[in-house]
Amino acid sequence: MKEELQKRTVKGPDGFEFEVDPLNDYYCSEAPKAHPPAYAKIVESFFNWARSESIWILGFGTGCGAIEMRPLMTPRFDAYRFGVQWRPTPRQANLFIISGYLSVKTLKRAIRSYEQMQNPKYVLGLGSCTINGGMYWDSYNTIKKLDDYMPVDLFVAGCMPRPEALLASFEELKKVIKAGKAEGANAYAENFDWYKANQKKVIKDWDMPDYNW
Amino acid sequence: MTFEWIQIPYSLMTLLIVIIYAFFMTALIAKIGARAGRRYGIRIHQNFLDLFKNYSLRSSITHGYMFYLAPVFRLTGGIGLLLFVPTIYGSQMFSNLSFAGDLILALYFIFFGTLGMALGAAESGHPYAAIGISRGLSQVTMAELPFALSVFAIAVQYQTLSVTDIVAAQQGGFMNWTVFTNPLAVTAAMMSFLGTMMRSPFDLHLAPQEIPIGPPTEYHSSYLALMQTNRNLFPVAKVVIYMNLFFGGATNWPVFFLKVFLIYLFSAFVGVVFPRFRVEQSIRWFMVWAVPVGIAAILLV
Numbered sequence: 001m002k003e004e005l006q007k008r009t010v011k012g013p014d015g016f017e018f019e020v021d022p023l024n025d026y027y028c029s030e031a032p033k034a035h036p037p038a039y040a041k042i043v044e045s046f047f048n049w050a051r052s053e054s055i056w057i058l059g060f061g062t063g064c065g066a067i068e069m070r071p072l073m074t075p076r077f078d079a080y081r082f083g084v085q086w087r088p089t090p091r092q093a094n095l096f097i098i099s100g101y102l103s104v105k106t107l108k109r110a111i112r113s114y115e116q117m118q119n120p121k122y123v124l125g126l127g128s129c130t131i132n133g134g135m136y137w138d139s140y141n142t143i144k145k146l147d148d149y150m151p152v153d154l155f156v157a158g159c160m161p162r163p164e165a166l167l168a169s170f171e172e173l174k175k176v177i178k179a180g181k182a183e184g185a186n187a188y189a190e191n192f193d194w195y196k197a198n199q200k201k202v203i204k205d206w207d208m209p210d211y212n213w
Numbered sequence: 214m215t216f217e218w219i220q221i222p223y224s225l226m227t228l229l230i231v232i233i234y235a236f237f238m239t240a241l242i243a244k245i246g247a248r249a250g251r252r253y254g255i256r257i258h259q260n261f262l263d264l265f266k267n268y269s270l271r272s273s274i275t276h277g278y279m280f281y282l283a284p285v286f287r288l289t290g291g292i293g294l295l296l297f298v299p300t301i302y303g304s305q306m307f308s309n310l311s312f313a314g315d316l317i318l319a320l321y322f323i324f325f326g327t328l329g330m331a332l333g334a335a336e337s338g339h340p341y342a343a344i345g346i347s348r349g350l351s352q353v354t355m356a357e358l359p360f361a362l363s364v365f366a367i368a369v370q371y372q373t374l375s376v377t378d379i380v381a382a383q384q385g386g387f388m389n390w391t392v393f394t395n396p397l398a399v400t401a402a403m404m405s406f407l408g409t410m411m412r413s414p415f416d417l418h419l420a421p422q423e424i425p426i427g428p429p430t431e432y433h434s435s436y437l438a439l440m441q442t443n444r445n446l447f448p449v450a451k452v453v454i455y456m457n458l459f460f461g462g463a464t465n466w467p468v469f470f471l472k473v474f475l476i477y478l479f480s481a482f483v484g485v486v487f488p489r490f491r492v493e494q495s496i497r498w499f500m501v502w503a504v505p506v507g508i509a510a511i512l513l514v
Contacts (some may be wrong), residue, residue, distance in 0.1 A: 035271035050265035059425075083259055087423025091433040094266070114439040118433050119272040179497075185272075213274055 002207050019022055026158050027209040032189040035119045035179070044180065049093065051120065052177035055170060058093035059086040063100025064160065065126045071163045084170055090116040093175070098152075100160065101129035101136045102143050104202050111199055115212040119185040122177070124169060125155040134159055148198045151184035151191075216310075219317035223306045224296050226360030228464070231295060231453075233446040236260040238474055242481045249485040260445060276337045276431065283333020284439035285434065290326025291447035294319060298454055300382045300470060302462040317484050318373045319454050320357075320364060323409070326447060330428050339433035345427025348492045349418030355499045356408025356415070363405070365400035366514045367458060371381035371396055376454070380462035390461040395514060399459045403479070406455060410448055410477075410498060412484035415495050423489070452476045 007021040037044045061069060072079040073086065087093045091114045102110060114123070125146045128134035133144035146152055153176055156169045176182045188195060192211075198208055240257050247254030256262075275281060297315045301307035331350055334342035368374055370391075371382050383389045392399045393493030408415045429440055450471045456462060460476065463469035490498060 012214045033272075038271070047265065047269035050262050050269055054259070054262040054266035056263075056266075059421075078247075078252045078254075080247065080255050081253045084263060085255075086421075088421050089430045091431055092426070092429075092437060094270075118274075120270070153403065 005121045005207055009028075023209050028211070030213070031192055031211055032185075032213070034186040034189040036186060039074060045178075048178050050181055052174040053083040054096050055082075055084045055122075055173070056087045056093050057084060057097055058090050058113060058117065059088045060090075060096070060110070061099050062102050062110055063098075063104050063127070063129065064076070065097075065099030065129075068126070068160055068163050068166060069097065069099060069184045070167060077163050077167060079167060079170065082167070082170055090096070090114070091118065093117055093118070095122045095124060096144055096150075097124045097126055098130050100127045101139075102146060103141050104143065104204075105141075107141045107143055107149060107183065108203055108208070111150065112208065112212045115176075117185075119189075120182060121185045122152055122153045122173060122182050123184055124173065126166065126169075128157055128159045131155050131157060143202060149195065149202075151187040151195075153182050153184050220308075220310060227300050227307050227309055228292060228295065230417050230440065231300065231449055232446055234470060234473075235449040236264075237447070238470075238477065239445045242477060243475075245478070246481055250465040254276070260441070261383075264438050264441055267433075267441065268435055270434040270464045273434035273436065279332045280431070280436075282423075283329050283336075284443070286329020286333070287326040288439050288443045288446075290322050290324075290329065291450050292323040293325065293445040295446065295450035297322065298376045298457055300453060301381065301466065302377070302457070302464050304464075308377065311377050312375070314374045315376050316364060316368060316379070316458075320361060321362075323451060323454075324353070324357065326443065330513060334428040334431075339430045341424045341426065341430045342428050345418045345424055349428060352415060352418060352492055352495055353409055356405045356503075357498045358405070359401040359499060359503035359507040360405035360409075361430045362504070363402040363510055364458070366398040366401075366507070366510040367391055367395060369511070370398075370510070370514045376457050380457050383461045384464075387461060391459040395510065397506055397513060398510035401503050401510055402416045402459060404454065404499070404503035404506070406451075407483055407504075408449065408495065410480040410484075412480050414483070414490045416484075417489055417492050417495065420489060448477065449473055459514065461489055 005022045007019070009017055010020050011017050039047070071077050072084070086173040094117070096110070096114055096117065098110065112120070125131060129136055129142070130152070133139070133142065136142040137144060143149060154169055154173050156165050158165060173182070196210060237257060240255055240260050243255035244257070296309045297311060297318050299308040327350060328406045331346045335344045367379065371379050373379060383391060387393070411419065417423055429437065432440060455476055456472045460472055463472055
């Protein structure tokens, strides 16, 4: 546990002393809840349509594949016309693209970001590294199967896939969402212990709460 | 004007028309901005999809009471601004709840949402929200000054504080519009207009390239949906004030749609041409260019 995360007593500038417990003060310890589809089928289909046509991507490039996302914002590919846009904050994002290899250090940040996203949320594994480790399969410091650490809705194979492949994957993801099959967030909440065990197995310096809402 | 109950459904109808118009128009402006960057741009109904999407998110978290209230405050600012000025001049149906002193109230409502946002953003606890809101507030405060000066100038010019009377005085040909009878005041107000439209060069407080998203960083799900509604409604409500005060108002809906679109387009054009100011640059810009014009407008009126 890092020193700044330890429970300690702090003296304020006005001489007032108070206790700080970062893990409890700044985070919520509650485990995630599953939110099954709550409305009638027709309403849920309508919502799924809206969700699929308005995909907001978390602007977080985890590996080399992030460079394939940039051209999508430019005139050449222009993903905005498909209802796709980038949000710099996990709170407002729906789609998390794990773009390429995921080192253990980045996995920690990826988990924190993923858990802060709101249900329903989708994960797209971009590149072979997210499927089986790819060219990093024997690396000491990257994960091999992304699906063990967070529920993935769609994989895009390739090293690296071209931006066109990403555009095609958005269209595929829309089909998955419209069919009501993109329930990754609920799968994560239901199999929370399994995912946590997997995550803690590779992250040796676990110094955050179990769930970061 | 006396109050009658029928004004309430009429006002709600105004609100509905303006919100639908605002969503489509904002998307159209975004498309025009995208075309300037040689992109195709978003779909014309994209704003509605984003709104439905955000309402349809299943989970949401809160950071406290003000976090709940801030989007409500913000939307109140937008709706209040729209409903207390006449939308269509001379129409009993779309005069809304305008009354004798509504100009002062409108000035207040322009600021109302920003203050609510400041409280909510502070409670969200995110450092970017705090930075964004401090920049945004200082910039909006500065941008309000030339607008307030110009509003006082035309209040003196027309000897009234009622928006309806000001519109009435501008009827009968476009040469009667304030933009021709008092160009200095309108120049100052249009400069201030740029500063409050959240577009480049005055979008430092929320530009994704500077601080991601800014004040609404922590907002999501239905909170964000409320704020999106206001994000589309509020600029249009503000443009309605400008249209009424400076550009002769509107006597029917097609004229209203056209004038609002053109006034809005002004900020979009400036936005695609000029790069972003830092906050001290933008404040200096208002001090050096806009405020003197506003003072001159008051002196010469």
